[in-house]
Amino acid sequence: MKSFLQEVSIGLSKKNKELSSKWFYDFRGSKLFEKITKLKTYYPTRTERKILKDNKIEIAYKIGRKAVIIEPGAGDFKKVAIFLDSLDKPKKYIPLDISEDYINKISQSFKKKFPKIAITPKGYDFSRNNKLPFKINSSENIIIFFPGSTIGNFEEKDAVKFLKMLKSKFKAKKIIIGADLVKDIPTLITAYDDKKGVTAKFNKNILRRINTELGADINLNSYKHLAIYNKQKKRIEMRLKSKKINNIRINGSNYLIKKNEEIHTENSHKYTIKSFKNLVNKAGWKISKTWLDDNKLFSVHCLSLI
Numbered sequence: 001m002k003s004f005l006q007e008v009s010i011g012l013s014k015k016n017k018e019l020s021s022k023w024f025y026d027f028r029g030s031k032l033f034e035k036i037t038k039l040k041t042y043y044p045t046r047t048e049r050k051i052l053k054d055n056k057i058e059i060a061y062k063i064g065r066k067a068v069i070i071e072p073g074a075g076d077f078k079k080v081a082i083f084l085d086s087l088d089k090p091k092k093y094i095p096l097d098i099s100e101d102y103i104n105k106i107s108q109s110f111k112k113k114f115p116k117i118a119i120t121p122k123g124y125d126f127s128r129n130n131k132l133p134f135k136i137n138s139s140e141n142i143i144i145f146f147p148g149s150t151i152g153n154f155e156e157k158d159a160v161k162f163l164k165m166l167k168s169k170f171k172a173k174k175i176i177i178g179a180d181l182v183k184d185i186p187t188l189i190t191a192y193d194d195k196k197g198v199t200a201k202f203n204k205n206i207l208r209r210i211n212t213e214l215g216a217d218i219n220l221n222s223y224k225h226l227a228i229y230n231k232q233k234k235r236i237e238m239r240l241k242s243k244k245i246n247n248i249r250i251n252g253s254n255y256l257i258k259k260n261e262e263i264h265t266e267n268s269h270k271y272t273i274k275s276f277k278n279l280v281n282k283a284g285w286k287i288s289k290t291w292l293d294d295n296k297l298f299s300v301h302c303l304s305l306i
């Protein structure tokens with residue numbers, strides 16, 4: 001199993017340098033993401049929450065009785081809170097996240113708000129094929145809740161692998177999943193490059209973690225936050241562009257970053273209903289229902305097994 005140090009050294013040794021977006025999220029990174037979700041220009045959270053709220057009765061009906069809700073990458077649990085009260089005798093809520101301290105903190109207030117449901121937060125990295133940190137009982141009504149268009153952070157082949165894993169390993173019966181939609185480029189760019197610089201701070205949190213956790217001495221001001229729309233791949237790419245020659249020294253190794261060289265830190269794929277359908281079909285799922293907002297900015301789907 002690769003550690004933060006191993007993954008960073010592999011990513012910075014590549015010709016096209018890259019670091020996984022999962023490393024944005026320590027406690028501070030999760031707080032920064034929370035701040036992003038409150039920005040006017042960041043339409044995905046606001047829009048998806050409205051879709052969930054407007055359709056919570058139908059969503060609860062799709063989820064069914066005695067559900068065990070598992071949310072990989074649960075973040076602040078605010079979206080599940082929208083429909084939890086509408087469910088018929090929910091059994092358990094299991095939030096999973098790489099940002100373990102953060103979800104442990106969030107679950108304290110959540111437990112007070114929903115005292116009737118068992119909540120068991122667990123630190124878990126879903127990008128690795130690790131053993132699950134809890135027991136699965138395949139006879140239960142296991143529902144995966146995967147909002148936030150986190151699916152869009154995967155390259156297509158990894159998204160298919162992940163969706164297959166939800167079936168084979170998590171024994172999911174259904175998935176309620178959010179997927180961001182293709183739209184005009186300025187709306188997309190401003191969502192990922194806000195004027196207040198919150199997203200820039202979030203992007204640079206990866207460098208800050210390399211400093212604090214791996215002992216490097218990176219000057220965060222010598223990198224510029226970039227959000228670019230890749231038309232061909234229909235995705236926003238976040239990158240960190242080096243303003244000068246930078247030498248990153250980690251654990252006795254040097255990684256030379258040339259002036260204007262970019263470190264690719266995140267992909268956020270955008271879908272059409274058709275392209276999303278094709279994606280989930282490849283993984284053995286079918287769309288049984290789609291909910292949209294009036295402006296067709298975002299989509300939420302219920303997936304069932306083919």
Ligand SMILES: C[S@@+](CC[C@H](N)C(=O)[O-])C[C@H]1O[C@@H](n2cnc3c(N)ncnc32)[C@H](O)[C@@H]1O
Pocket residue numbers: 021022025030033045072073074075076077079096097098099124125126127128146147148149150
């Ligand atoms: C885009 S945010 C979505 C948060 C929340 N589900 C929502 O919809 O508002 C992605 C979440 O996934 C978590 N995450 C990212 N990569 C992960 C990984 N490999 N394993 C587990 N959690 C991960 C992050 O910590 C973060 O909470």
